[in-house]
Amino acid sequence: MDLIEKIESRKARVGIIGLGYVGFPLAMEFAAAGFEVTGIDVNPTKVKVVNHGGSHIPDVDPDQVFPLVKSGNLKATTDFGVLADCDAMSICVPTPLNKTKNPDVSFILSASREIKKHLHPGQLIVLESTTYPGTTEELIRPMLEETGLKVGEDFFLAFSPERVDPGNKVYTIRNTPKVIGASTPACLERAKTYYEQIADKVVTVSSTDAAEMVKLLENTFRSVNIALVNEVALMCDVLNIDVWEVIEAASSKPFGYMRFMPGPGLGGHCIPIDPHYLSWKLKSLNYYARFIELAGEINSRMPDYVVLKVMEALNGIEQSVKGSRILILGVAYKKDIDDVRESPALDVFKLLQQKSGEVLFSDPFVHELAMNGKVYKSQPLTPELLQSVQCVVLTTDHSCLDYEMIRKNARLIVDTRNAFGSRGIVSDRIIKL
Ligand SMILES: NC(=O)c1ccc[n+]([C@@H]2O[C@H](COP(=O)([O-])OP(=O)(O)OC[C@H]3O[C@@H](n4cnc5c(N)ncnc54)[C@H](O)[C@@H]3O)[C@@H](O)[C@H]2O)c1
Numbered sequence: 229m230d231l232i233e234k235i236e237s238r239k240a241r242v243g244i245i246g247l248g249y250v251g252f253p254l255a256m257e258f259a260a261a262g263f264e265v266t267g268i269d270v271n272p273t274k275v276k277v278v279n280h281g282g283s284h285i286p287d288v289d290p291d292q293v294f295p296l297v298k299s300g301n302l303k304a305t306t307d308f309g310v311l312a313d314c315d316a317m318s319i320c321v322p323t324p325l326n327k328t329k330n331p332d333v334s335f336i337l338s339a340s341r342e343i344k345k346h347l348h349p350g351q352l353i354v355l356e357s358t359t360y361p362g363t364t365e366e367l368i369r370p371m372l373e374e375t376g377l378k379v380g381e382d383f384f385l386a387f388s389p390e391r392v393d394p395g396n397k398v399y400t401i402r403n404t405p406k407v408i409g410a411s412t413p414a415c416l417e418r419a420k421t422y423y424e425q426i427a428d429k430v431v432t433v434s435s436t437d438a439a440e441m442v443k444l445l446e447n448t449f450r451s452v453n454i455a456l457v458n459e460v461a462l463m464c465d466v467l468n469i470d471v472w473e474v475i476e477a478a479s480s481k482p483f484g485y486m487r488f489m490p491g492p493g494l495g496g497h498c499i500p501i502d503p504h505y506l507s508w509k510l511k512s513l514n515y516y517a518r519f520i521e522l523a524g525e526i527n528s529r530m531p532d533y534v535v536l537k538v539m540e541a542l543n544g545i546e547q548s549v550k551g552s553r554i555l556i557l558g559v560a561y562k563k564d565i566d567d568v569r570e571s572p573a574l575d576v577f578k579l580l581q582q583k584s585g586e587v588l589f590s591d592p593f594v595h596e597l598a599m600n601g602k603v604y605k606s607q608p609l610t611p612e613l614l615q616s617v618q619c620v621v622l623t624t625d626h627s628c629l630d631y632e633m634i635r636k637n638a639r640l641i642v643d644t645r646n647a648f649g650s651r652g653i654v655s656d657r658i659i660k661l
Contacts, residue, residue, distance in 0.1 A: 243314035251320030380412030389443030409439030493572025495561025558624025
């Protein structure tokens with residue numbers, strides 16, 4: 229039976245490599261669509277949680293996992309040998325930066341080596357991890373073709389960027405269009421059929437390079453626009469103008485303007501990292517990606533600006549960071565999630581500690597933080613805690629926070645999110661970014 233027929237009749241067995249924020253929801257989606265899905269992860273704890281019908285990702289409800297595990301549609305393993313039985317597979321492994329801020333594609337390479345060991349005719353392999361243009365064709369394809377099997381004839385290869393937005397209740401895998409580029413037309417046809425089973429709309433492009441670039445355009449667009457609005461915030465500060473008022477009014481324009489908000493800096497696994505994949509690739513081709521570098525520079529300096537605001541605020545009450553108890557409120561990189569990767573709140577935390585502040589944090593989603601070889605526990609947010617600190621730095625605006633309680637009890641608030649402004653409660657005790 230051809231792969232297309234196998235997919236359309238739900239007889240294709242699906243493998244998802246990497247069961248993180250991207251891979252686990254994807255595995256769930258294919259399993260819910262009626263496929264037999266095996267998730268493969270190097271982390272035995274995650275594998276165990278899934279096989280017990282649980283969830284390690286806040287966006288995935290364990291109540292939905294259990295029935296799929298029970299019915300046999302979803303299972304997980306650390307054994308890559310199962311790839312031999314898979315007809316289609318998606319690679320969803322991490323793509324961080326290494327210490328010198330260069331792309332670390334070692335996870336993609338190690339997953340591809342495992343696929344190579346079990347590659348056989350008829351299989352479809354799709355890379356979903358965000359990476360620089362050329363990864364699929366230059367790294368994965370030659371490695372898989374070393375087996376003697378030929379792409380587009382024996383096996384099929386494609387790139388389809390993941391667009392998951394953790395915490396977003398409106399846009400899910402199902403209703404977010406899926407972009408696909410493939411090595412050959414035969415590969416594209418199969419990859420398109422595969423993703424049409426779980427996404428309402430599939431958008432095809434002419435190559436894997438173009439599909440890789442699509443993701444980088446999307447994330448660079450965000451990074452550059454956030455940097456622009458962050459710089460506007462700094463300029464407004466110099467001009468003594470309320471940046472939030474300016475943004476609110478500019479957003480009334482129904483065309484030609486898109487609202488971005490300033491904040492303490494960029495966080496997450498994507499926006500602060502992915503544009504550097506692109507600039508790294510271009511550097512190797514002797515092209516300097518100016519916008520990306522400048523945006524990275526502005527965004528990564530925002531925590532310093534927040535600390536300056538804290539110092540000014542404390543100065544106003546004749547106190548210093550040194551010796552003050554300071555509460556960081558919200559350490560996740562964005563609203564209503566538990567992910568602290570690259571979170572600017574961590575930089576604010578460390579910078580205030582370096583200035584000899586006694587720093588604590590509270591976050592309803594993050595129970596502990598490991599930093600500089602120490603583990604810090606989230607403090608329950610109570611009137612007593614708020615009264616016990618000199619300053620509260622609001623870095624993440626979670627919807628469940630009790631702002632009235634915070635306003636009533638905190639002596640001084642540095643609000644990097646305009647949470648109090650948007651609630652119409654601004655006073656001398658609340659210093660806006
Ligand atoms: N998190 C997001 O919001 C998001 C959105 C879009 C794209 N992406 C991209 O998707 C990719 C995955 O991101 P994520 O957030 O899911 O990462 P993650 O760290 O949450 O998950 C990755 C998983 O892969 C596993 N893993 C690592 N090496 C492996 C290997 N060789 N074989 C099998 N499993 C392995 C890890 O144990 C982990 O469970 C990255 O390229 C990221 O840039 C992430």
